[in-house]
Amino acid sequence: MNGSLGAAELLPDVHPAWLPPTAFRALGARRVRVVGDGPIADTVRAEALAATTAHGGALVTEDPELDLVLTGPDDDPEAFAITRDAAGTTTVTASGPGLLYGFHHLVRAGESAFQETGEHHPAYPVRMLDHWDNVDVHPVMGQVERGYSGGSLLYADGAVRPDLTRVAAYARLLGSIGVNRVALNNVNVHRTEARLLTDLLPEVVRLAEVFRPHGIRAHLSVTFASPILLGGLTTADPLDPEVRSWWARTTAAVYAAIPDFGGYVVKADSEGQPGPFSYGRDHADGANALAEALEPFGGTVFWRAFVYDHHQDWRDRTTDRARAAHDHFTPLDGEFADNVVLQVKNGPIDFQPREPVSPVIAAMPTTRLAVEFQVTQEYTGQQRHVCYLGPQWSEVLRFPFGDREVHTLAAGVTAVSNVGDDPFWTGHPLAQANLYAFGRLAWDPTADPDELLREWIALTFPDPAAHAPLHELMSGSWRAYEDYTAPLGVGFMVRPGDHYGPDVDGYEYTRWGTYHFADRDGVGVDRTRATGTGFTGQYPQPWREVYEDPGTCPDELLLFFHHVPYGHVLHSGKTVVQHVYDTHFAGVEAVERMVTTWESLRGKVSDDVHERVTERLVEQLRCAVEWRDQVNTYFLRKSGVPDAHGRTIH
Numbered sequence: 001m002n003g004s005l006g007a008a009e010l011l012p013d014v015h016p017a018w019l020p021p022t023a024f025r026a027l028g029a030r031r032v033r034v035v036g037d038g039p040i041a042d043t044v045r046a047e048a049l050a051a052t053t054a055h056g057g058a059l060v061t062e063d064p065e066l067d068l069v070l071t072g073p074d075d076d077p078e079a080f081a082i083t084r085d086a087a088g089t090t091t092v093t094a095s096g097p098g099l100l101y102g103f104h105h106l107v108r109a110g111e112s113a114f115q116e117t118g119e120h121h122p123a124y125p126v127r128m129l130d131h132w133d134n135v136d137v138h139p140v141m142g143q144v145e146r147g148y149s150g151g152s153l154l155y156a157d158g159a160v161r162p163d164l165t166r167v168a169a170y171a172r173l174l175g176s177i178g179v180n181r182v183a184l185n186n187v188n189v190h191r192t193e194a195r196l197l198t199d200l201l202p203e204v205v206r207l208a209e210v211f212r213p214h215g216i217r218a219h220l221s222v223t224f225a226s227p228i229l230l231g232g233l234t235t236a237d238p239l240d241p242e243v244r245s246w247w248a249r250t251t252a253a254v255y256a257a258i259p260d261f262g263g264y265v266v267k268a269d270s271e272g273q274p275g276p277f278s279y280g281r282d283h284a285d286g287a288n289a290l291a292e293a294l295e296p297f298g299g300t301v302f303w304r305a306f307v308y309d310h311h312q313d314w315r316d317r318t319t320d321r322a323r324a325a326h327d328h329f330t331p332l333d334g335e336f337a338d339n340v341v342l343q344v345k346n347g348p349i350d351f352q353p354r355e356p357v358s359p360v361i362a363a364m365p366t367t368r369l370a371v372e373f374q375v376t377q378e379y380t381g382q383q384r385h386v387c388y389l390g391p392q393w394s395e396v397l398r399f400p401f402g403d404r405e406v407h408t409l410a411a412g413v414t415a416v417s418n419v420g421d422d423p424f425w426t427g428h429p430l431a432q433a434n435l436y437a438f439g440r441l442a443w444d445p446t447a448d449p450d451e452l453l454r455e456w457i458a459l460t461f462p463d464p465a466a467h468a469p470l471h472e473l474m475s476g477s478w479r480a481y482e483d484y485t486a487p488l489g490v491g492f493m494v495r496p497g498d499h500y501g502p503d504v505d506g507y508e509y510t511r512w513g514t515y516h517f518a519d520r521d522g523v524g525v526d527r528t529r530a531t532g533t534g535f536t537g538q539y540p541q542p543w544r545e546v547y548e549d550p551g552t553c554p555d556e557l558l559l560f561f562h563h564v565p566y567g568h569v570l571h572s573g574k575t576v577v578q579h580v581y582d583t584h585f586a587g588v589e590a591v592e593r594m595v596t597t598w599e600s601l602r603g604k605v606s607d608d609v610h611e612r613v614t615e616r617l618v619e620q621l622r623c624a625v626e627w628r629d630q631v632n633t634y635f636l637r638k639s640g641v642p643d644a645h646g647r648t649i650h
């Protein structure tokens with residue numbers, strides 16, 4: 001798939017997500033010229049042809065109203081400029097994928113785009129989606145680890161799919177929102193998937209070809225034990241010359257097959273994955289060995305900071321999982337090679353509905369960092385619940401660390417993808433909004449997530465009568481989810497293993513380091529320096545003081561940082577236990593309103609989408625009621641404090 005990319009290939013028979021034909025109305029009604037050669041120009045030309053054919057415009061070679069011009073190489077191939085001349089012609093110029101980004105910028109802006117001028121460039125060079133897809137179906141984790149959208153989009157029957165039409169349509173969606181890198185396999189690298197690096201490489205070549213015309217570079221998750229597993233060596237010691245030469249040879253072969261290959265993603269010494277600790281080496285030694293192999297080709301190692309003791313003894317109150325990434329990695333600041341990016345989860349634990357921002361992000365000034373989000377809704381309703389996460393990610397990216405915001409400290413953003421072979425891509429059709437918002441925030445982390453939601457709705461749903469109700473349904477959905485699940489930042493309380501639905505004590509006596517410490521007097525984790533694990537000390541000023549003191553700690557994070565009595569009064573004026581009751585009732589009521597609002601949209605959205613979302617809302621309501629009742633009953637039994645409003649608690 002290259003120079004011959006045609007309109008039919010762009011528009012196969014799949015759910016159009018945010019690119020239905022109606023989204024191209026303004027652009028497609030114009031006379032459009034595309035100037036330039038190569039895969040990106042071809043993609044833009046095919047888009048312009050499809051749009052103008054649908055809306056009465058034309059693809060022309062002279063006298064355009066819209067001129068899309070690929071210029072010669074310059075420093076910033078992802079940037080684009082829009083100018084307008086006296087005759088009213090709008091011109092977009094770019095030296096690379098910026099042309100595609102400029103095209104889609106105009107699509108999103110509709111009519112108003114043709115009045116504007118200016119320059120645009122992405123805030124981050126790294127805007128990446130990680131697929132946790134396995135080639136084979138894993139006996140426990142299935143085909144997509146933490147995937148809630150059917151099987152893998154990429155693989156079937158133990159190989160890359162023979163027909164990549166849907167993958168091409170997916171690449172098109174990603175390119176339209178500026179995503180520029182994908183990792184093609186799960187960070188937990190099993191046996192078959194390890195071989196993508198060697199004998200299965202021709203399969204990866206096929207995928208890379210499909211992503212390339214959309215400005216997207218392919219990456220592989222690799223196992224640190226590859227030299228043993230694939231190379232027959234007796235060690236994977238990163239300082240061993242034979243190991244280094246194996247990585248160099250293997251990497252050179254990858255680049256011979258895929259010249260624009262992006263690099264490796266590595267989960268090392270984490271949840272059972274092999275890593276440098278086995279050889280008495282540190283994570284800089286490990287990352288740098290792979291970086292050395294990638295460096296001659298311009299490749300990058302995405303090295304994950306998700307390293308903690310997953311065999312903790314729950315009786316041991318001195319170990320705090322929240323501390324782990326900072327404890328392991330900050331001493332290594334300055335020791336990573338230039339082509340290493342340290343990939344840090346947005347919070348210190350694990351993608352909970354509410355966590356503080358990871359302190360690692362502010363603590364490694366001479367290391368390139370990328371923040372990792374979870375678009376797949378492992379802990380936020382598994383794409384059975386509506387939970388628009390744009391506001392969560394926006395809060396993280398705009399979080400002020402001292403006088404700087406996270407987005408000025410990070411070199412990029414990555415996220416775990418939420419798509420699969422589901423006809424709606426994401427299982428829950430409304431979960432497409434999360435994918436969309438991720439790409440748009442990765443381009444501009446200062447964008448208002450609520451505006452992005454409006455933008456997504458307007459593109460995706462042609463009938464304007466659906467827009468306001470949908471916005472009302474979705475905009476507060478993260479808060480609603482937070483309200484009916486674990487309270488005040490304490491986290492987990494999910495069913496162990498699959499992480500769906502409530503089980504308040506499910507993790508309380510396990511090895512995973514995720515405890516809430518509820519007893520008859522109070523609840524929460526003491527992470528203070530004064531009396532707890534000292535985690536608050538990992539933050540710079542002012543946050544180390546703000547979080548240390550329950551009087552200044554924000555309510556929504558109180559139980560993440562403090563163990564407090566049930567009668568502790570929040571800034572809201574309510575006691576902790578009354579807050580638990582109130583939010584759990586309110587969360588269910590919010591879902592009930594979602595059901596009513598969605599019902600009112602029948603006939604205003606397509607029948608298949610209406611039916612699928614209706615089905616999911618039934619489950620969301622059932623599950624929210626279960627959460628409410630289990631959490632409220634649990635705290636009533638522990639505390640003995642009745643609900644001030646006398647509502648039913650079982």
Ligand code: GCU
Nearest residue numbers: 145146187188267306350378
């Ligand atoms: C979570 C998730 C795992 C995943 C891990 C990771 O713990 O439950 O399935 O492997 O994160 O990010 O590596």
